[in-house]
Amino acid sequence: MAGTVRKVKVINCWRYLEDKPPIPSVRIKVHGVKGSLESIFRLDTGYPGQLLISTDLYERLELYLAELPEKEFGVYRMASGLVEMKRSRALITILNLGIDMEAIVETPRRILFKRNLVGRELINKLKLLLDGVKGEDCVIEYE
């Protein structure tokens, strides 16, 4: 609201991921049926889902052991056509925030994908301050 001063308590900050330009990111541990792996995930407000992970991470975590039915696999419409995703359910720990939650994790079904992204559906559940000038993401609490 205009003119309202909101005090914010900064709990914890970490550096943006080095890239050109640097990119806000979080460390997430994904718990598969047979093991857990930790990785850096870029915050991507263009991606509408929860977590999009690399083909390699999906395979290493054997996420096909907790997949959704094929009829619930996602489809993304791009300018040049459709890309089908395979989808799995997994427990995740957002390490920078100390949050455990269940998430839908997806990766393209037939195309090699090399990045790990956090999308809007998950970003919208987090209280994060993006300090682009300092190049830091921070966990905050309103006082």
Add this chain to the structure above:
Amino acid sequence: MKVRKSFTIDEKLLRELSEFRWRNRINSLSEALEQVLRLGLNSLKTVQEVGEDEEVLEQRRINNETYVRIERELNQYRGKYIIIALGKLIGVADNFEEAVEILRREAPEAKHAIIKEVGREEVIEREWPGLLERLK
């Protein structure tokens, strides 16, 4: 060498192809089609395709057939997690952690499994124009 093939094409797409031909002063529709196909295939070349383990593919097919077959019966487990592995329903759990435990205990040899919260629908189709950039 050129070969003659016959195929069907969407009417609107054919109109667009024809416009592309006239705009670019291309001699024939076949030549226009060749150019468009070349452009399309070249743009896809930057995207690497992946294959999956044969056993995972086969078990995914079998588990999904089972899911489709018993989907209606699963309504009695609304709010619970069902686990399908090795082509059969192997358990029902109150939460995801318990479902994973059941899978580990009942089907440790499974290469693929479905864990689904009955009644929870996921959004299937979404718009993401920037995905192509991410894939490249």
